[in-house]
Amino acid sequence: MRRVVSLCLPSWPTDRLRRSASPAAPPSGEPLATVRQDGPRRVLAGIDAAARRAGLKRGMPAAQAMAMVPGLRLAAAEPEADAAALMRLGLWCLRYAPLVALDPPDGLLIDIAGAAHLHGGEAALMADLLARLERTGLCARLSLADTPGGAWALARFGPGGIVLPGGLGDALSPLPVAALRLPPETVAALREVGLARIGGLMRAPRAPLRRRFGPEPLLRLDRALGAEPEPLAFLTAPDMPQAAARFAEPVSSPEVLAKVVADLCARLAPDLERTGLGARRLDLVFRRVDRLDQAIRVGTARGSRDAGHLARLLTERLPRIDPGFGIEEMVLTASRTEPLAERQLSGAVLGQGPEIADLAALIDTLRLRLGAERVYRLAPVESDLPERAVRRVAPLSAPSGALWPADLPRPARLLDAPEPVAAMAEIPDAPPLFFVWRGARHRVARADGPERILGEWWVAPGETDMTRDYYRVETEAGERFWLFRDGPMEAEGRWWLHGLGEA
Template identity: 40%
Template sequence: MRLTAVDRRAADLGLAPGMALASARAMVPAVKVMAANAPADLRLLEKIADWCDSFTPLVALDAPCGLLLDVTGASHLFDGEQAMLDRLRRALKKQGFAVAGALAGTALAARALARYRDGTVVPPGRDSEAVSTLPVEALDLDPVTVHAFRRAGLKTVGQVAGRRRAELTARFGSGMVFALDTALGRADLPISPRLPLPDYRAERRFAEPVTDEKTMLATLNLLAGRLGKNLEERGEGARALQAVFFRADGSIRRLAVQTGAPTREPALIERLFREKLDALADPLDPGFGFDLIRLEADRTEPCRDEAAALGSETVPQKEIRALVDRLTARFGAHRVLSFEPRDTHIPENAFAAVPAQYARAGRLGWEKMRSAGEAPCRPLRLLAPEPVSLIGGEAFRWRHVTHRIRKLEGPERIAMEWWRDAAPDRDYYRAEDENGRRFWLYREQGLHWFLHGVFA
């Protein structure tokens, strides 16, 4: 058993990660230990990464205890790079974390400086100079390679960089040389953000955290207007939007809504988020308030302006889409469904229930199976086929109830699709019992009877 992490007091006493537990207890008999929980540590690191999203959307995990942030083009929002780094470190320390950070031109250089020169901000083009004085351990190499450097008298990154590239490649491989060049700023390895970047985003920071829901909705309306202008310039509309609420204590809450058609109308977007807030089982708790609210358009599509006159066909269609969007925001997409026809004559496969937001007018239409004044040919309620018992050809028993047949019409043969299913053909009958109730029955292979639906 080995130590995976130590607090500041243990480090002052000479304990370090990787040390055997027996050795640690020999050095400090009163040491207190607890079992490591890597999954819980990862979840905590992901929560911190979510919070860091308020500084930049390009956040990558550097497990087990690090984060890499690409702040290119974002530092001016925080009064410069040094002010941004100091603000981030202070905020994390205020939340109870021990944190060290640095800012450099490459991720590996920033990681090395964070571990050995906390608080450093390297000017552009000065990575090599800043990293050269660090110990070789800053390159995060395997222990065998570090030991080999130490035996050769190469104790700093600058000393290693002074050796010939061919010599280092032959002895330690191209991977080590690339890591060295990256740390010195001669090469770059982009980070892989843990969350996909939204197509469009707008945000608002508050000097004082806000707690009023009315203010939050008004802010979303304002941000939707900003997004709408950007979308309009590119002829696009949002299909999926996400509101991110950053609480002052570091907690984050995300709310997502979708639309049935591309939109950039602030009033509609605000209404959808209002429905979402009203439907939350766990209400949005502002705590000490939200200091940042962000609106993201995660998915966009081309959008045409609908300059439809009053009374045209597009007006009711637009109203129906708006109703579907509001119902979906409140109840969920899986509860607001629409039926679409399918190109098959098998009754149970002739339609599909899809989320109404994604329903589209297809090439297929609903087949008209009866003329005016004719009785329905298909039942109003279709059931999964249930076996029934035929009694002397004059009655049938279904769900422990006997129904005497007064009228019977059929058969209507429906053949199964032999290229998909080897099921036998069916002979369908419309039957009416003595109480006027009508059923849809079919016979399979001339032996077994099933009830497939009821007309009323």
């Protein structure tokens, strides 16, 4: 299934001028517009957010715009420079998915099906993309839907955001018919007969519509809803290790596709070896006979040029591909690489020296099946507070040098947030005799403590007076817990459960 992100850049010409530090661009916040010649008149070609808030629109005469906004700055439109910059932005967006298409003059279309899992899901991918664009000074709106036309309409005429699979009809219904990318004269003609919204067009009889307005409105509607395919011309990443296979006859058999995947990986591996690189990310594009390209993307924990391992990762994703009426070409690209040093294997072959387990292949398989965000390891952080003394890092990240104190044992499992318990102790600084957690009563048989931990006032001002007394306790049933009291007994400190088991 296609999942297409429409990236709309409503202020693209002016944002590009500001990012290029053009002398014609005023400081951010002051209205700016670009102008082009339209016969004898000069009209606005692009406007920034400040000009838009002042009521200016594209196509407005420049003289009228300057009368409406006296402080308006004008710059000559540079459509060639805008197009070249949009191409560079499209190539940059290949980091998110292998299928990126230009949507000139101010947008991109990104098919993220098969790639969203490497970014933590669709919502995380879109949030990261939007945050990066905004940090670079670009005004952007994003929408995600099942079709390019649907995503385009929602990004420019709707609220944007994510439309769940199968929900396009309801999402498009209240939008104006102009959201179907129809010519202005067709939009005006539809409005004259009362079809101002897409919902009305969806409910209207099709035969009279086709006779009166021609095939274009219904074709655009069907493409937006996914009833008709909409091919896109996707960008090709330059100067990246690549292997391709074209077929005399379209293929669709899973067995054949798996064999081609293995062949492509075997052909790509020598190219990586000659350049001393290892693949960190692979993109496999399937070019169908109906021009509805599909792609899968896999990542590796560390650079690899093991053809068998790379082929296995890609083959795991093959069930996600719909070959349709057949695939006529497959293109494998190492879209992200890193230097890969050679390893000395003679000692291992002769049985000399320790055998070092390479976990990269296992990690790649786990990330592919479970999701990249679910495969990690825990690393120590220099902090007295237990909840700050650990963080998630990539499975094969280099050691930071920090260590947990060997003389301060910690539980095998730390709760995300301490949970309150009811407990009773006989004397101050003594462990509890029993405690009640989640409705169950636990009587303490053995205990060790207290270990006093103070707040980190240099991190959070509210922790200046914070005190915790931790106890390791074992119940009569043999269960082990990590409890703490957040203040002295005489100050009526409360008891909390923070960990389970023992490391």
